[in-house]
Amino acid sequence: MNSSWLVESIAVFRKEWLSEMRSRHGLFTSFLFSLLSVVAMSLASFGQKPAPNLAAGMLCVTLLFSAVVSLPRSFLVEDEQGTFDLLRLAAEPTAAYAGKLIYNVVQSLLAVFVLTFLFVILTRVSVPDPFMLTVGVLFTAFALAGGVSLCGALVMGAMNRWLLGSAVALPVLMPQVFLGMGALRSALGGGTAPEGWQCVLGLLGWSVTLIASGPLLAAAAWKTDE
Amino acid sequence: MLRAQELGRSFGDRWVFRGINLALEKGQCLCVLGPNGTGKSTLLKVLAGLMAPTEGAVTRPGRNGIGYAALDLALYPQLSAPEHLALFAKLRNVPDPGVKLLDSLGLPGVGSKPSGAFSTGMRARLKLALATMHLPEVLFLDEPTAALDDKGQALIGQTIQGQLERGAVIIATNDPADRSYATHELVLAG
Amino acid sequence: MKARLAVLGVGLAVMTVYDFAAPDAKSFQEPSLARIMYWHLPSAMICSFFLFLSAYLGWRYLSKRDLAWDARLATSIELAALFGTLTMVTGILFSKVQWGEWWQWDPRQTSFLLVLFLMAVSLALRGGFADAKKRAAVSSAYALLSLLPALFLIAVFPRLPQVKAASFHPSDTIAKGQLDLFYKLGLYGTLLFLALLAYELYSMKVRVSLLKQRLDNRHGQQHDDQTAGSGSPATGVVRPVGVSEEH
Numbered sequence: 001m002n003s004s005w006l007v008e009s010i011a012v013f014r015k016e017w018l019s020e021m022r023s024r025h026g027l028f029t030s031f032l033f034s035l036l037s038v039v040a041m042s043l044a045s046f047g048q049k050p051a052p053n054l055a056a057g058m059l060c061v062t063l064l065f066s067a068v069v070s071l072p073r074s075f076l077v078e079d080e081q082g083t084f085d086l087l088r089l090a091a092e093p094t095a096a097y098a099g100k101l102i103y104n105v106v107q108s109l110l111a112v113f114v115l116t117f118l119f120v121i122l123t124r125v126s127v128p129d130p131f132m133l134t135v136g137v138l139f140t141a142f143a144l145a146g147g148v149s150l151c152g153a154l155v156m157g158a159m160n161r162w163l164l165g166s167a168v169a170l171p172v173l174m175p176q177v178f179l180g181m182g183a184l185r186s187a188l189g190g191g192t193a194p195e196g197w198q199c200v201l202g203l204l205g206w207s208v209t210l211i212a213s214g215p216l217l218a219a220a221a222w223k224t225d226e
Numbered sequence: 227m228l229r230a231q232e233l234g235r236s237f238g239d240r241w242v243f244r245g246i247n248l249a250l251e252k253g254q255c256l257c258v259l260g261p262n263g264t265g266k267s268t269l270l271k272v273l274a275g276l277m278a279p280t281e282g283a284v285t286r287p288g289r290n291g292i293g294y295a296a297l298d299l300a301l302y303p304q305l306s307a308p309e310h311l312a313l314f315a316k317l318r319n320v321p322d323p324g325v326k327l328l329d330s331l332g333l334p335g336v337g338s339k340p341s342g343a344f345s346t347g348m349r350a351r352l353k354l355a356l357a358t359m360h361l362p363e364v365l366f367l368d369e370p371t372a373a374l375d376d377k378g379q380a381l382i383g384q385t386i387q388g389q390l391e392r393g394a395v396i397i398a399t400n401d402p403a404d405r406s407y408a409t410h411e412l413v414l415a416g
Numbered sequence: 417m418k419a420r421l422a423v424l425g426v427g428l429a430v431m432t433v434y435d436f437a438a439p440d441a442k443s444f445q446e447p448s449l450a451r452i453m454y455w456h457l458p459s460a461m462i463c464s465f466f467l468f469l470s471a472y473l474g475w476r477y478l479s480k481r482d483l484a485w486d487a488r489l490a491t492s493i494e495l496a497a498l499f500g501t502l503t504m505v506t507g508i509l510f511s512k513v514q515w516g517e518w519w520q521w522d523p524r525q526t527s528f529l530l531v532l533f534l535m536a537v538s539l540a541l542r543g544g545f546a547d548a549k550k551r552a553a554v555s556s557a558y559a560l561l562s563l564l565p566a567l568f569l570i571a572v573f574p575r576l577p578q579v580k581a582a583s584f585h586p587s588d589t590i591a592k593g594q595l596d597l598f599y600k601l602g603l604y605g606t607l608l609f610l611a612l613l614a615y616e617l618y619s620m621k622v623r624v625s626l627l628k629q630r631l632d633n634r635h636g637q638q639h640d641d642q643t644a645g646s647g648s649p650a651t652g653v654v655r656p657v658g659v660s661e662e663h
Contacts, residue, residue, distance in 0.1 A: 004319050011316035022304040082300035085276050089294050090317035150561060154554050158544030168541050171534040172561055175568040209564060220478045221557040224278040238546055278549050
């Protein structure tokens with residue numbers, strides 16, 4: 001990683017940020033969908049405080065669905081408005097991917113923490129280990145951003161790309177779901193602390209793998225000089 | 227500068243073009259001509275590296291050695307012209323030419339107006355700015371004068387002449403005015 | 417080729433007869449129907465093999481950019497899906513007979529279902545692209561990306577202590593040598609012939625795909641030759657004007 005690569009990545013991130021902040025409707029729709037998911041999940045508990053195992057599962061599924069719907073946007077919008085060629089002409093492919101990934105990580109972090117906070121408030125679930133919940137949710141956000149970004153990058157140019165993006169991301173994110181559920185279950189009092197930290201460690205490894213391999217795999221899939 | 231050997235591109239079963247060989251050197255301007263649907267734009271995209279060839283090979287300068295402007299190339303609708311220049315200056319690792327370049331290209335005072343609110347001619351000028359701001363070795367222009375008024379067409383002429391002093395130009399066109407710059411012609415016909 | 421197929425057919429027939437003739441496995445709820453294991457376990461092993469092979473083939477395509485590797489990759493994904501489906505069907509039958517329910521939400525059953533989804537979306541992803549090279553590149557990248565989730569779902573997840581405790585699946589019967597000789601022979605023999613069948617299917621399908629690629633290329637060339645002088649819009653004729661262009 002050299003300085004010009006970093007400058008390129010940050011320039012792409014800035015472009016994503018400016019574009020999204022100015023159009024806002026896409027971000028607003030994604031946020032609305034996430035909010036509706038968390039409210040629906042809370043409603044599903046019929047005012048009863050869900051058991052830690054169930055609550056961890058409900059929260060993980062909510063975070064997963066909100067991510068697969070909102071995070072591929074930065075890639076698919078580029079594809080739809082026809083600006084990807086313009087970007088490819090100038091940007092190094094791994095830097096273009098990295099810039100979008102940074103944007104998705106920021107968006108994922110915001111969404112995941114807001115949704116988790118709302119979920120805890122709405123379902124009145126008790127959190128005996130808030131630190132583990134915070135760390136578990138943090139790495140869940142990284143893993144979601146890493147996995148969904150890569151899948152978004154892969155389905156660019158495909159027919160039915162919006163649906164396909166979500167479909168290909170779900171199985172890839174399964175390890176993250178299992179590990180996230182393990183960590184959140186322990187944080188919500190349904191498992192032991194060592195089990196929970198083991199899962200947090202697994203989440204960290206999974207996030208690092210997805211984030212590190214993403215630029216290379218995306219660049220390989222975008223390559224046109226053959 | 228730019229070479230293509232036995233270049234071919236198909237979409238599914240349909241070959242758009244095949245067997246194209248060319249070599250372009252500094253100071254040369256190649257006009258790609260032909261009726262609609264013969265693959266002029268596709269050939270430019272393959273030569274510029276935006277599309278993979280189905281067969282054959284292209285030798286071209288690196289990313290920063292290529293400039294490309296086309297009617298169907300989209301701009302970021304939420305970004306203004308100076309923001310486009312700033313973004314591409316960072317991506318190309320060159321100094322930001324700023325409003326000076328915009329003024330010289332006939333886009334004075336566009337300020338913070340997003341490119342989504344530009345006219346077709348204004349967009350064409352901004353694309354020309356993005357294609358030339360890093361002084362590329364090979365400049366690809368697809369139907370460069372199609373959306374431009376007389377002043378814009380004169381601007382294209384100046385740009386091509388300036389480009390030929392440091393590199394080469396490839397133009398896909400059917401406009402006789404664009405053909406006047408050609409040192410070579412490639413006629414695509416079905 | 418014919419002789420190979422004949423030997424394979426006879427081998428599979430012999431193993432089928434053997435599997436039925438072998439004594440019942442006494443420790444099961446329905447000992448006589450536990451024979452489905454002879455097909456279930458080898459199918460799962462072959463499915464896993466093709467899954468990991470797909471990742472290797474994906475890597476080969478991305479490093480070589482030769483569509484022959486994509487033909488192999490596509491075949492490998494298809495066979496992984498085929499043997500994965502066989503595993504799932506035999507597993508569901510076994511679940512109904514031995515455990516009383518078609519679907520138990522057994523953690524291993526569920527994790528294997530997710531592996532099957534991985535295969536299904538790989539095929540769906542391939543269907544999303546019309547351009548062969550783009551399809552090959554994306555499919556290869558996804559095959560590589562799938563490697564870790566597949567490893568997790570096949571090798572790690574079933575061995576987690578909490579999953580082991582909750583699952584009906586025996587996880588280390590073979591490793592601990594708890595199979596009797598009849599079962600071992602049946603299992604390994606069926607695995608051998610099913611693996612040979614899988615190899616035969618793989619090589620046949622790859623040959624067909626490569627021939628199809630070659631035919632497509634030849635068809636394109638012939639079409640070009642036939643229509644070169646006739647003014648057909650399907651081909652491009654280049655007439656360079658100038659001194660430095662090669663034709």
